[in-house]
Amino acid sequence: MTTEQAFLQSYDASAFPVVLVTVDTVLFTFHDHQIKVLLVMRAAHPERGKLGLPGGFLDQNQDNSLQAAAVRSVKAKAGIEPPYLEQIETVGSQARDPRGWSVSVIYSALMPYETCCTHIETVEGAGWYSLKELENLDLAFDHRTAIHKAFSRYQQKALYSFVPAYALKPPFTITDVRKVHEALIGKTIQRKSFIRRVESSQVFIDTGDVRTERGRPACLYRPKQGLETYRFVRNIEMD
Amino acid sequence: MTTEQAFLQSYDASAFPVVLVTVDTVLFTFHDHQIKVLLVMRAAHPERGKLGLPGGFLDQNQDNSLQAAAVRSVKAKAGIEPPYLEQIETVGSQARDPRGWSVSVIYSALMPYETCCTHIETVEGAGWYSLKELENLDLAFDHRTAIHKAFSRYQQKALYSFVPAYALKPPFTITDVRKVHEALIGKTIQRKSFIRRVESSQVFIDTGDVRTERGRPACLYRPKQGLETYRFVRNIEMD
DNA sequence: CTAATAGTGTCTATTAGACATTATTGT
DNA sequence: ACAATAATGTCTAATAGACACTATTAG
Numbered sequence: 143m144t145t146e147q148a149f150l151q152s153y154d155a156s157a158f159p160v161v162l163v164t165v166d167t168v169l170f171t172f173h174d175h176q177i178k179v180l181l182v183m184r185a186a187h188p189e190r191g192k193l194g195l196p197g198g199f200l201d202q203n204q205d206n207s208l209q210a211a212a213v214r215s216v217k218a219k220a221g222i223e224p225p226y227l228e229q230i231e232t233v234g235s236q237a238r239d240p241r242g243w244s245v246s247v248i249y250s251a252l253m254p255y256e257t258c259c260t261h262i263e264t265v266e267g268a269g270w271y272s273l274k275e276l277e278n279l280d281l282a283f284d285h286r287t288a289i290h291k292a293f294s295r296y297q298q299k300a301l302y303s304f305v306p307a308y309a310l311k312p313p314f315t316i317t318d319v320r321k322v323h324e325a326l327i328g329k330t331i332q333r334k335s336f337i338r339r340v341e342s343s344q345v346f347i348d349t350g351d352v353r354t355e356r357g358r359p360a361c362l363y364r365p366k367q368g369l370e371t372y373r374f375v376r377n378i379e380m381d
Numbered sequence: 382m383t384t385e386q387a388f389l390q391s392y393d394a395s396a397f398p399v400v401l402v403t404v405d406t407v408l409f410t411f412h413d414h415q416i417k418v419l420l421v422m423r424a425a426h427p428e429r430g431k432l433g434l435p436g437g438f439l440d441q442n443q444d445n446s447l448q449a450a451a452v453r454s455v456k457a458k459a460g461i462e463p464p465y466l467e468q469i470e471t472v473g474s475q476a477r478d479p480r481g482w483s484v485s486v487i488y489s490a491l492m493p494y495e496t497c498c499t500h501i502e503t504v505e506g507a508g509w510y511s512l513k514e515l516e517n518l519d520l521a522f523d524h525r526t527a528i529h530k531a532f533s534r535y536q537q538k539a540l541y542s543f544v545p546a547y548a549l550k551p552p553f554t555i556t557d558v559r560k561v562h563e564a565l566i567g568k569t570i571q572r573k574s575f576i577r578r579v580e581s582s583q584v585f586i587d588t589g590d591v592r593t594e595r596g597r598p599a600c601l602y603r604p605k606q607g608l609e610t611y612r613f614v615r616n617i618e619m620d
Numbered sequence: 621c622t623a624a625t626a627g628t629g630t631c632t633a634t635t636a637g638a639c640a641t642t643a644t645t646g647t
Numbered sequence: 648a649c650a651a652t653a654a655t656g657t658c659t660a661a662t663a664g665a666c667a668c669t670a671t672t673a674g
Contacts, residue, residue, distance in 0.1 A: 159441045163400045163473075163484055200473075202398045202482045208473040232471040232486050234402075234439075234447040243441045245402055245484065247471050317626075335663055337627070342662095357625025358671040376615050376663070556653075574636055576654075596652025597644040615636070 161234075161243050165211040166197030166285065168250040168292035169224060171258070172309040172322045176272040178255075179289055182219045183267025184282055188240050193271075194282030195289070196220045197246070212249040220268045221261040224251045225308070226370075230292045238284050246283075250292035254311035293326075300326040301378045304345055304369055313349045313362035316340050327380060345369040400473075400482050404450040405436030405524065407489040407531035408463060410497070411548040411561045415511040417494075418528055421458045422506025423521055427479050432510075433521030434528070435459045436485070451488040459507045460500040463490045464547070465609075469531045477523050485522075489531035493550035532565075539565040540617045543584055543608055552588045552601035555579050566619060574617075584608040 169180040181193040196219035197212070205211035209227055217223055227249040234245035255270070262268050271279070273293065276286070299305040306322040307314070320336045340346055345366050352359035408419040420432040435458035436451070444450035451466055466488040473484035494509070501507050510518070512532065515525070538544040545561040546553070559575045579585055584605050591598035 160399055161402045161439060161441070163402065200400060200482070200484075202400070202475070206475060208471065208484065229470055231468055232447065234486070236441070236445060243439070245439075245447065245486075247473070247484075315626085332664055332666090333626080334628075334665080338663080352626095354672060355625080356673070357623080358627075360626055373616075375618065376661095377612075379614065379663080554653085571637055571639090572653080573638085573655075577636080591653095593645060594652080595646075596650080597654075599653055615634095618636080 159243070161245055162239060162241060163200040164197055164239075164244065164246045165200060165208055165215055166195040166246050166248050166288060167212050167216045167224065167227065168195055168230065168248065168289050169216065169220075169222070170250070170252045170293070170296065170309060171255040171270060172252075172306075172325060173255040173270060174272075175321065175325065176274070177293070177309075177322075177325045178270035178272050179276065179293075180220060180222070180262070181269065181271050181276075181279075181281070182265070185267075189282035192282040193267075193279055195248075195285045196222075196268075208247050209249065212247070219265070221265045222253075222258045224249075225253055225257075227251050230288070230295055233284060233288070246288075248288045248292065250295065252296065252306060252309040254309065256311045297326050301380060302374050303372060304340075304343060304365075307346075307365055307369065312364040313351065313353075315353060315360035315362060316346075317360060319363075323378070327378065329380070331378060339374060343372050343374075345372045398482070400484055401478060401480060402439040403436055403478075403483065403485045404439060404447055404454055405434040405485050405487050405527060406451050406455045406463065406466065407434055407469065407487065407528050408455065408459075408461070409489070409491050409532070409535065409548060410494040410509060411491075411545075411564060412494040412509065413511075414560065414564065415513070416532070416548075416561075416564050417509035417511050418515065418532075419459060419461070419501070420508065420510050420515075420518075420520070421504070424506075428521035431521040432506075432518055434487075434524045435461075435507075447486050448488065451486070458504070460504045461492075461497045463488075464492055464496075466490050469527070469534055472523060472527070485527075487527045487531065489534065491535065491545060491548040493548065495550045536565050540619060541613050542611060543579075543582060543604075546585075546604055546608065551603040552590065552592075554592060554599035554601060555585075556599060558602075562617070566617065568619070570617060578613060582611050582613075584611045 171178050180196060182196050184190050184192050184194050196216045198215040200211045204214060212227055213224060230248040230250045232245060232247045236243050238244055296306065300323045306326055307319045309322050310318050316337055320331055324330055345368060346363040347366055349362045349364055351362045353362055410417050419435060421435050423429050423431050423433050435455045437454040439450045443453060448466055452463060456462055469487040469489045471484060471486045475482050477483055535545065539562045543558065545565055546558045548561050549557050555576055559570055563569055584607060585602040586605055588601045588603055590601045592601055
């Protein structure tokens with residue numbers, strides 16, 4: 143029987159087999175009527191030259207948390223600072239990385255295209271790809287699976303929340319938000335129904351400004367605090 | 382420029398700082414009108430003597446996946462084989478374990494009390510604790526947080542699915558299922574409304590048998606394949 | 621004016637909640 | 648008969664979807 147202190151002094155973590163811990167991030171945006179995902183060209187082995195998610199190894203010296211690691215690696219690989227992150231899932235197996243038993247924590251976020259398109263252009267091989275284009279691409283590791291998992295998470299959220307509005311740069315119109323929802327769930331939504339949801343939710347503030355493109359000017363809104371926790375009392379129906 | 386093969390041959394994973402990877406499981410059941418969680422007494426340092434979640438280190442020799450590690454460690458620590466598992470979240474930081482940077486993948490499941498109560502009794506210090514009891518207990522690491530996270534996940538699921546039925550041993554009555562939902566969301570649900578949900582969902586099979594306790598006999602049901610993916614068209618309302 | 625898009629009015633079908641009523645058992 | 652619980656009948660309020668209608672801009 144040893145004390146906890148004695149136990150910890152004699153504890154040698156390096157005696158354990160190494161598990162590689164990586165953090166990968168699926169960043170989505172909405173541009174050109176489509177949901178797009180951010181991919182970067184892998185500069186180093188393994189899977190060098192393939193497109194993959196921005197991410198990398200956990201750095202014990204720099205990262206105080208998994209989320210911090212995700213933010214750091216996205217910034218390093220794509221020059222972007224994600225506005226928020228949510229965890230999607232963690233995958234791990236002997237087989238998924240040739241370097242050994244590997245665990246990858248997948249994060250995801252939606253972000254406005256405008257706030258990042260210029261940064262992206264400065265990073266070699268980084269870019270936004272629509273999910274359609276993505277089908278014909280050979281992605282690194284199991285990143286395609288991760289993307290699909292993250293996408294279906296947001297697809298679900300589009301049915302019961304206004305979280306998809308995070309893909310837009312405020313201020314935006316109700317139609318803008320509706321278009322993002324439509325792109326996610328793959329069907330059109332009645333304008334009137336959508337407006338009713340916006341009004342009863344009270345998670346958007348009418349800025350008082352309008353934006354005119356073609357036709358009648360549209361009211362501009364900003365998201366309120368609490369948008370991410372709001373849930374529709376009745377979901378959008380998916381037949 | 383090296384080839385991928387040459388890169389992998391010279392790659393030494395053990396040169397990286399070790400990250401401790403553990404898998405912890407939050408098992409819930411329904412007994413005595415309450416939701417209860419399975420805790421085990423920690424036999425080794427650190428946090429020795431405290432109650433905590435069944436779990437343990439990933440074992441690269443035994444575990445082919447994270448979920449396999451969860452199943453194995455629950456079996457080892459509590460003598461129970463969980464019927465299924467779903468991932469709740471992954472936590473990781475420098476601070477949460479005194480042995481070093483540690484990552485813990487949290488799994489959770491609901492299971493029938495009947496199929497496990499006898500096994501539990503044979504394991505020293507393992508037992509089911511109601512969430513009420515749990516408030517006054519000192520739990521290991523950040524396990525209390527993990528339990529609350531898993532609980533609120535199932536609380537949400539109780540509002541939009543029949544997943545809580547997994548806490549019951551088939552065959553069960555509609556009232557049994559309703560009681561589990563009520564325990565999770567903390568309010569009573571109209572019997573008629575609940576029965577309507579059951580009927581329209583078509584995820585339960587009427588066995589034709591009945592069970593009599595006090596009063597009119599109740600029809601017995603079994604879950605169908607697909608119960609876990611079914612979603613209510615309209616959620617149970619939480620005021 | 622017309623085309624285009626934003627926003628409203630309003631009808632209808634659906635359905636959750638509420639609660640009364642009937643059904644079936646044990647004592 | 649009575650208590651207890653299961654199951655059904657039915658009314659009502661809320662609301663999503665549908666779609667017609669009005670409003671406001673550009674050209």
